[in-house]
Amino acid sequence: MKFISKVLLAGVFFITAAIAQETPLDKVAVIVDKGVILESEINALVNEVKRNAEANNQSLPSDLALRTQAIERLIMKSLQMQMADRMGIQISDPQLEQTIQNIAKDQNATLADLRQQLQQNGISYDSYRENVREELIMGEVRRANVRRRVYITAQEIEALTKLIDQQGAEQAEYELGHILIGFPSQPTDEDVAAARDRADRVLELLNNGSDFAKIAIASSSGTNALEGGNMGWMNINAMPTLFAEAVQGKAKGELIGPIRSGAGFHILKILDTRGIETVTVEEVNARHILIKPSIILSEDKAKKMLIDFKRQIENNEATFADLAKEHSEDPGSALKGGNLGWADPTIYVPAFRDALASLEPNEMSDPIRSVHGWHLIELLERRIDDATEKRKEDKAYQLLYNRKFQEETEAWLREMRDQAYIEVVE
Structure with missing residues (x-):
């Protein structure tokens, strides 16, 4: 359980309710607005907590107390997922796979290592993927609803x-x-x-x-x-x-x-x-071209557009700045040739931040999928922040x-x- 524990402590809690086998005895245990929580989901979460406690040599309270807490967590999960449906929030498969690769990378492991560890702990990879997807969706719901409540003077x-x-x-x-x-x-x-x-x-x-x-x-x-x-x-x-x-x-x-x-x-x-x-803070100066998939433009075509852009730039058939001005769907940077200026990389979404971390100055990435769409990224420079008043x-x-x-x-x-x-x- 060592790998899974690290992932949990890193801030993402993967509930393996989806791995529970349905039985004829399964039933609706809780009604939550327009959704339901099944008995199998509660049992799966309680069993997951017990497995984690056993792996960490942690004592637990009574099964009744565990069940009460499990129901409460599943209620909150159901409410957030229902809100996500109303808001139309979705996580695409490419974005999901990129996130899982980043999780493995953070633990100095490969995707194959992660799959093997999940198998050893009796968790199917498909169930794991969908639980990661749910965590990402709930994170987006919280950000969308809570951000406007924060006021700083x-x-x-x-x-x-x-x-x-x-x-x-x-x-x-x-x-x-x-x-x-x-x-x-x-x-x-x-x-x-x-x-x-x-x-x-x-x-x-x-x-x-x-x-x-x-x-x-x-x-x-x-x-x-x-x-x-x-x-x-x-x-x-x-x-x-x-x-x-x-x-x-x-x-x-x-x-x-x-x-x-x-x-x-x-x-x-x-x-x-x-x-x-x-604490020392490194800043990056980067630029990007953003292509957003849509009903008309598929995920695959958006990615292929950026692959072609990268080929044109490398063959000196076009410049990064010209392609960004003509095609990028990030209005804030497109007019600047895709330039984002100096910034702390932690302000960017995880997929974008991690791509920057892997680049050398004047190096371009392969197409990267984030919550915003597909990016072609070029790292221009790095520097150590000098802790100015603005910083x-x-x-x-x-x-x-x-x-x-x-x-x-x-x-x-x-x-x-x-x-x-x-x-x-x-």
Whole structure:
């Protein structure tokens, strides 16, 4: 399970519900608006959590607690996938394959290695592909709906820029455990009091030596509950504001909370810390030609157009700039000959970013598929960022955006669930 665990920790959670074998006893377990959750899906997710726990030597709460958490996760998944259908969000096969290749590459493995590891763990490659597709779709749904809820003021950017100046390029990082004892989006005094009482009892159990991950799986309303509440590594500026203020000055192993927010009461544990690191940022100057597939232009024809463009450029039959001006469907760069200017490569979508990482200066890529369409990319130059004032402001903005996006995502998911019709079928 070593490879799969790394993939999960990298931020993509692959639920293997699709590998469950249908039986005559399968039935509808939950109705979620216009969708349903089958008993087999719940059982498959519970079994997946158990397999991961066994591989990591992690104890688990009761089957009833696991089932409750599994149902909750599948409800949220169903609501997001239904919204994706309404919004017309789809992930093409070429984009999906590119993403899977990038996942394997991030683990210093080949696609064949990934297939072999999946087979060893009893997971079919087709099921894995579709679960990756669902994760990508849900990510697009969250970005489309949450992005417009994030508002950042000039004063916030200025304040964080000053803090970055004080701290320099060295930032302490924390691996956080998180338990959320939630209450409704419009709680009564009784709801708040009951949640506070539960949070106090949880904190007492933890102070008496109970296993944090086990209690998180059993009791937490947070999105990381089935991962034992583990939020992964974050620096102080990337955390939700409440957490950032609470963890400063705290040491490994300390428990923090309960901390009240609009979602409920939070209990944190500092699972680990890692020291001061020097951060250097490389910027790239690149240009591209974008061709978007459509009903008229197929995926294959769009790709072949770029292959022909690359041949023309290499044979000096045309210039990159002229082809970009004539054919590129990126209005922001087409008039500039496809030039994107100097930028931190992390601002680009993963497929584009990874293609840039593999290029040498003045080298062109093969056609690359991203969420935007097919790209022909040329890397012009690389340089090390000199941490100018503009860069500091951009960094401050991105940190604030990531923090607020996480907070607003939790609120958006909670609101969507509160408004949904959900019926657990007895």
